[in-house]
Amino acid sequence: xxxASPRQPPSLTFPRPIFAAVSPHPFLQAHLSANKxxxxxxxxxTAHEFRxxxxxxxxxxxANGSAVVRLGNTSVVCGVRAEILKEEDIPGTNDFPISANPxxxxxxxxxDKDEIDVLRLVVPNVELSTGSTPSHMPGNAPSTHQQxxxxxxxxxxxxxxxxxxxxxxxxxxxxxNADDVGEEAEVRVKAYWVLYVDVFFISIDGSAFDAAWLSxxxxxxxxxxxxAWYDExxxxxxxxxxxxxxxxxxxxxxxxxxTFAVFEGAGEDGGEEAVEWVLSDPDAFEEGVCRESVxxxxxxxxxxxxxxxxxxRIEKNGGGVLGREGVEGMKMLVRRAATRWREVKEALEGQ
Numbered sequence: 001x002x003x004a005s006p007r008q009p010p011s012l013t014f015p016r017p018i019f020a021a022v023s024p025h026p027f028l029q030a031h032l033s034a035n036k037x038x039x040x041x042x043x044x045x046t047a048h049e050f051r052x053x054x055x056x057x058x059x060x061x062x063a064n065g066s067a068v069v070r071l072g073n074t075s076v077v078c079g080v081r082a083e084i085l086k087e088e089d090i091p092g093t094n095d096f097p098i099s100a101n102p103x104x105x106x107x108x109x110x111x112d113k114d115e116i117d118v119l120r121l122v123v124p125n126v127e128l129s130t131g132s133t134p135s136h137m138p139g140n141a142p143s144t145h146q147q148x149x150x151x152x153x154x155x156x157x158x159x160x161x162x163x164x165x166x167x168x169x170x171x172x173x174x175x176x177n178a179d180d181v182g183e184e185a186e187v188r189v190k191a192y193w194v195l196y197v198d199v200f201f202i203s204i205d206g207s208a209f210d211a212a213w214l215s216x217x218x219x220x221x222x223x224x225x226x227x228a229w230y231d232e233x234x235x236x237x238x239x240x241x242x243x244x245x246x247x248x249x250x251x252x253x254x255x256x257x258x259t260f261a262v263f264e265g266a267g268e269d270g271g272e273e274a275v276e277w278v279l280s281d282p283d284a285f286e287e288g289v290c291r292e293s294v295x296x297x298x299x300x301x302x303x304x305x306x307x308x309x310x311x312x313r314i315e316k317n318g319g320g321v322l323g324r325e326g327v328e329g330m331k332m333l334v335r336r337a338a339t340r341w342r343e344v345k346e347a348l349e350g351q
Contacts (some may be wrong), residue, residue, distance in 0.1 A: 065223025073205035292319020
């Protein structure tokens with residue numbers, strides 16, 4: 001009489017989402033080390049590959065400038081609202097040197113960072129929508145992440161001298177005095193345009209600062225300020241309602257931020273020597289398993305030995321892998337950031 005063979009126990013396998021949730025570190029390393037020629041991440045991108053930016057400008061009707069930016073599943077809306085503040089409402093208005101001609105070419109060399117900083121002529125703000133990220137609890141005070149983004153955005157605006165104070169001044173030249181014909185009238189600032197920049201995240205899937213800064217750049221490039229002047233009879237500032245008389249902001253350069261995350265994996269066959277991968281534009285899953293991140297801000301392309309790329313800022317958080325590699329490790333990141341600059345420039349010019 002034949003006996004039935006014992007049943008084999010089912011193999012222990014997990015679907016991809018469960019494997020990623022239970023063992024995120026081995027899950028990512030399994031993808032990166034599977035292909036010997038090129039490291040392929042769990043999201044299908046290579047280690048050097050950035051997500052293609054999607055940019056739409058003039059998306060908000062009641063804003064002076066706006067933009068919607070999408071990097072993969074990271075979506076953000078930025079709106080710029082310009083308001084006029086009179087000189088009596090801003091202490092120290094005329095403490096800074098000004099030019100009678102706001103279109104003077106010398107304004108490009110003018111160090112007006114202190115004027116914009118001290119008088120608070122640009123006010124960034126960051127908001128997270130309900131459901132934008134699992135860690136955001138609606139109704140609570142601004143999180144540390146939000147406050148950090150606001151501080152980094154404002155600091156980068158000032159350090160790169162992105163805005164020109166001359167574009168925000170509303171000047172007034174008094175009428176000539178009949179008693180003092182030979183005396184030249186002194187040009188005064190009667191008011192300022194103050195830019196309120198609101199960045200609103202619809203969803204966050206990694207590289208939040210890159211997306212926020214890109215949306216701010218696109219919105220500022222889209223901003224139009226009405227022609228404004230001081231009227232002596234009215235004794236106040238008036239604005240023209242003619243769209244053709246509105247002026248664009250003359251931004252200095254195009255600084256682009258690129259974030260990288262360093263993933264440290266175990267050596268092959270249980271070896272003690274660790275293996276590292278530097279991932280461009282990490283998503284939220286990759287940020288959760290990486291202990292070291294670097295943000296590089298460049299303006300220009302990497303060409304002719306790097307002469308075309310200007311490094312505006314480098315921020316590093318955690319880890320020490322790139323420190324062990326010395327200067328060459330940072331040079332590699334600058335090259336990648338310069339490549340990203342070209343991609344962003346083409347996307348912005350396509351608007």
